[in-house]
Amino acid sequence: MNPAEKAALFLERLREAHPDARYELNWSTPFELLVATILAAQCTDERVNRVTATVFPKYPGPRAFADADTAALEEDLKPTGFFKQKTKSVQAMSRALLDKFGGEVPRTIDELVTLPGVARKTANVVLNTAFNLPSGIIVDTHVARVSQRLGLTKKDKPEAIEEDLMKLVPQEQWTFFGPATVLHGRYTCTAKKPKCDDCIVKDVCPRIGV
DNA sequence: CTCCCGATAT
DNA sequence: ATATCAGGAG
Structure with missing residues (x-):
């Protein structure tokens, strides 16, 4: 065969x-799915969902992550592992989103992979799942x-x-x-x-x- | 290629 | 004890 x-x-x-x-990460906006997918590196969905249940209400949207106190955010993200790296990625990604895309998650893979912490796997998860696009x-x-x-x-x-x-x-x-x-x-x-x-x-x- | 990080399975 | 896990950056 x-x-x-x-x-x-x-x-x-x-x-x-x-x-x-379907992906088992919990999210209510494309931005939340983007953050959750970054956090999912080398970490189970279940643990990510446990963390985002408190993190998403605390940091609503890219502005909140961009302006957040780095040490406090690191503490919040710690259970997902690689927490310093992920904190840096999420904050840099949020700032780039605000600077380059008006705070909106772009809908093309070429634009998404320009964001810090985002490569093809993460971009495909967001486009396939949040936007139903076969990118x-x-x-x-x-x-x-x-x-x-x-x-x-x-x-x-x-x-x-x-x-x-x-x-x-x-x-x-x-x-x-x-x-x-x-x-x-x-x-x-x-x-x-x-x-x-x-x-x-x-x-x-x-x-x-x- | 190495580093980041901690929980769980084997 | 160690390999692996819904990876990506430098």
């Missing part, structure tokens, strides 16, 4: 297994691992993997494919002990057992 056929089959079974797949395919550690094991790509850099996936998956499915594949990677095709017995594509996966 060639990669294109495999991708089509995988997509079909993802639809059955995760019909309502690209979210490639995080899960999507990368699943795609490699299934044989959809042989690349290792996220950007190269995304290029391969965009050729294999129809554009109207991009916003579903990313979040659904993340769930598959998170719960079945796990990094350490993948649950191959329960896998929806075990019949076509080159990786048997292990």
